[in-house]
Amino acid sequence: MTSPISITRIRDRHAQIAGIGALAGGGVSRLALSDEDKQARDVLQQWMKELNLDISQDDLGNMYGLLPGRDPSLDPIVLGSHLDSVPNGGTFDGVLGVLAGLEVIQSIKESGKMPERPLLLVNFTNEEGARFPVPMISSGVLAETYSTQKMMTLTDENHITVQNELERLVLQGDETNRLQQAHAFLELHIEQGPVLEDERRQIGLVKGIQGLSWHEFTIWGDADHAGPSPMASRADAGIMAMKAMLALHEWVSSLEDQTTITFGRIKTEPFTINVIPGKTVFSADIRHPDKAVLDQRIDEMLKMVEQTMEQESGNWEETSLSYMPPVTFHEPFLQELESICREQNFSYYSMFSGAGHDAMHISKFIPTVMLFVPSIGGKSHHPAELSRWEDIGQAVQLMHEWTTGHCY
Ligand SMILES: [Zn+2]
Incomplete structure (x- = not known):
């Protein structure tokens, strides 16, 4: 079976996003709600437009692109991550999960077979917490871990608030657009640690977060x-x-x-x-x-x-x-992913995440699972952050197969 996933397309898109906020010595600075973040959002929006997705944003600046399903009464499958970075960060953290989600949705759309269940791509605002110092705040507000007020009044070192920037960059949509109930959320992310490399495996099935x-x-x-x-x-x-x-x-x-x-x-x-x-x-x-x-x-x-x-x-x-407290992801999804890995002979490893991710908050109200791809040398939040395209290709293929198993 040839893969419906285009790794070239993911690679090209990765290069395009990596060019926004690019640093002379490699890596990026694309802080949340900066001009660079806005540019990256515009590029993502353009790609979603080309795919004819229904585009929306909520009052927290989270971006959504919906591929409608044949049965609109069914809850969507949500895929995505974040486009913001830390200062002097790498080009894979977060971006990869957004591009993987986009690729899966695009390949399903281009197959010509309309899914029963809607598919929803998401880009979360301020995952890193580098500029506005609470990480994963927008997913935290969605999960009611934090109040909207807390997020809007977060201040950067120049005394600019999240609310100021959402208004300046015209990123604020309606509260009714917020991510609500869904069938599933899958976030693909780089591991940011050395475990997969040490174990010589290509895919991490993430059981939960420490x-x-x-x-x-x-x-x-x-x-x-x-x-x-x-x-x-x-x-x-x-x-x-x-x-x-x-x-x-x-x-x-x-x-x-x-x-x-x-x-x-x-x-x-x-x-x-x-x-x-x-x-x-x-x-x-x-x-x-x-x-x-x-x-x-x-x-x-x-x-x-x-x-x-x-x-x-x-x-x-x-x-x-x-x-x-530790978070455990949805066990039935982990079992499904594991059996696909076995069938396809993908090398995988079941593990916990040492770092926090938006999936942590989202798992409070949507059945959630994460996939990791190896980080070379375990390095991240650093210009040297790198992952292999062969590993990424396999993880996105797994994500595609799992998603099609749920949306038809
Ligand atoms: Zn991240």
């Missing part, structure tokens, strides 16, 4: 002069914090399960070269794909810090900053 919990620890010691204070009598908040972090790091490393812990921010006070730190604040990002295990790990983490601080006779305090 849960994460963010904490801030404050440790108090006694600030004192770095010279006259004898080593034995010090209460160095910096050293106490490091002992706590090291204990946590070694504990999580010894678990050999999927738990990860990261201390991305460490700040001593008074942050002076010749003063023993009297206070140290550090962050902890702890993740696991299973909610029960994640919750247990959080308790264990707190106990371990308590123990360390008892030994050190220091005072401490913990603040919980954010908690996102």
